[in-house]
Amino acid sequence: MAQVSNRAGKWILFAVLIIVAAAVLFPILVVFMNSFKGQLYITSQPFKFPTFKPTPDHMEEPSEAFPYGRFVPGEDATFAGITNYTRGLVQIKFFQSFGWSLWITIASVCGILICTSMLAWFITRVKNWFTTIIYFALTVSMIVPFQMVMFTMSRFANILHLDNPWGIIVLYVGFGCGMATFMFAGFIKSIPLALEEAAMIDGAGPVRTFFQVVLPMLKSTAITLAILQTMWVWNDYLLPYLTLPSTQRTIPVAIQSLRGSYGAVNWGAMMAMLVLAMLPVIIFFLACQKYIIKGVLAGAVKG
Amino acid sequence: MISFVIPFFWGIVLSFCKFTNITNADFVGFQNYIEAFTVDSYFMDSFWFTLAFTVVSVITINVIAFALALCLTKGVLGTNIFRTIFFMPNLIGGIVLGYIWQLIINGVLGIWGVNITTNANYGFWGLVILMNWQNAGYMMIIYIAAIQNIPTDMLEAASIDGAGYWRTLFKIIIPSVMPSITICLFMTITNGFKLYDQNLALTAGNPGRQTEMMAMNIFNTFFTRNAYFAQGVGQAKAVVFTIIVAAIALTQLGITRKKEVEN
Structure with missing residues (x-):
């Protein structure tokens, strides 16, 4: 008896989960559907499928308000083909933004990993006032919200000529190093010191010890970190918005630019660009799902 | 050890930020704060709005995430x-998410001839829904890992002792995943505030x-008010x-x- 109710319970649960999953996917599907509709019909009937044939004009039956009947003009077909895509691509120069986003993300993540792995090794193995200060500064940098440094940082970037897609990498490395160093340091602490001492005795200098003994062991932590940092840099809006010139925009900044200065949104192009912006993220997720979930868990434990 | 230059650079940036301006700083005491x-009253209003939003969204996100994890x-x-489907929205960036939900919410509200900017309450609940959609999957992953770590013999012992479902949930499952609950609570609180x-x-x-x-109030104080000293006020708000x-x-x-000490 218990067996039966258990099985029935599982089916009910399954049905509930299907409904929730549908609710989760619904917004994405609506956006996809609307990306093929004419601008006017996106806001007036967002939940209707695009229609391919115009509705015919017709006369309405006589009613109290219109005793002689009324002429009702038909509507155009709401299907707009790929015009939203072609217009949007031109308007916000999507591919260019995609290129900048890709470059900034890859370069920043590589920069963060290289710098912080060395830094973490240094501050765990060398203990003096200098590393204590760095350790403290990193802790502070993890807590302080972006708004605190937003203004001064963007002015600083101006003065130091870091306000371009190359300089911004330095800024990202600076912002990202707090968490990355901590995660690396946490792992390095668990590596037995004897391994490094053995390398030293065999005549390897500190540089060689790091690259040939320590670095290979950091691989799994590095993958986790790479995932977490990629998610952050790719989606970041404020830092590129504040520092990059408007000719070199990342994807979030480019999408935000589809909202006019008075809040009017170009919905046709917006829908198409939202689809294009989500596509690489979803592909990335499906490809590295295992690592992403691992990364989330590791980040939660350390964070 | 070239990498030192960068954290050091960050340190300089940070220390400069304790001042209220970077090139033409005039000392004005606490005037900016006042x-x-x-x-x-916008700053205080934004504080209350943020607080209310954080409280509501933290509760809903964690309850939904925990229920899904169960x-x-x-x-x-x-x-x-x-699991894949529930987690997916988390990877989509904030700007993209905002416009997706603006379309959906305006579409639904359009039935009554209003939109999301008609009433502040619509915006509030819109944000709550959006954040649930984005973050529930993330927290769910953490809860799933925690629930799976509960030793099965503990659950078996409970069922042998005749503990019902709710009793097991409140006496065994929730206490065992308490560390994860703490983490998720704080993650959602900071996310909400920032x-x-x-x-x-x-x-x-x-x-x-x-x-x-x-966060938006601070940004607007910095970049849209024209007054000469607005930056100082913005920085003061940022410090708060x-x-x-x-x-x-x-x-x-x-x-x-x-x-950790208790354990």
Whole structure:
């Protein structure tokens, strides 16, 4: 008896989960559907499928308000083909933004990993006032919200000529190093010191010890970190918005630019660009799902 | 050790930020702080809005995430696929999310001939829904891992002792995953307080700055007010904001430390 109710319970649960999953996917599907509709019909009937044939004009039956009947003009077909895509691509120069986003993300993540792995090794193995200060500064940098440094940082970037897609990498490395160093340091602490001492005795200098003994062991932590940092840099809006010139925009900044200065949104192009912006993220997720979930868990434990 | 240059650079940036301006700084004492609260009431309004939003969204996100995690640890068909689907929205950036939901919410509200900027309440609940959609999957992953770590013999012992479902849930499952609950609570609280992108894309503070959150208020003080000293006021607000966020973070640190000691 218990067996039966258990099985029935599982089916009910399954049905509930299907409904929730549908609710989760619904917004994405609506956006996809609307990306093929004419601008006017996106806001007036967002939940209707695009229609391919115009509705015919017709006369309405006589009613109290219109005793002689009324002429009702038909509507155009709401299907707009790929015009939203072609217009949007031109308007916000999507591919260019995609290129900048890709470059900034890859370069920043590589920069963060290289710098912080060395830094973490240094501050765990060398203990003096200098590393204590760095350790403290990193802790502070993890807590302080972006708004605190937003203004001064963007002015600083101006003065130091870091306000371009190359300089911004330095800024990202600076912002990202707090968490990355901590995660690396946490792992390095668990590596037995004897391994490094053995390398030293065999005549390897500190540089060689790091690259040939320590670095290979950091691989799994590095993958986790790479995932977490990629998610952050790719989606970041404020830092590129504040520092990059408007000719070199990342994807979030480019999408935000589809909202006019008075809040009017170009919905046709917006829908198409939202689809294009989500596509690489979803592909990335499906490809590295295992690592992403691992990364989330590791980040939660350390964070 | 070239990498030192960069954290060092960050240190300089940070230290400069303790001042209120970087090139033409005039010392004005606490005037900026007073102005932050007295010139207009928007900063305090944004604080209350942020607080209310954080409280509501933290509760809903964690309840939904925990419920989903419970469902997905029962060995139902397609568990992995469901997990993938629930987590996916988390990877989509805040700006993109904001516009997706602006379309959906305006579409639904359009039935009654209004839109999301008609009433501040719509914007509030819109943001809550958006954040649930984005973050519930993330927290769910953490809860799933925690629930799976509960030793099965503990659950078996409970069922042999005749504990019902709710009793097991409240007496065994929830206490065992308490560390994860603490982490998730703090993550959602800080996310809620620091929210900017979603806020900007969904309502941009409309109507009439009523759905403006703290981060956005600070941004607007810096970059849209024309007054000469606005930057100072903005920085003062940022310091207040930092203190609030830091207080939350330190509370979390304290609680986690205490837990570790107990264990």
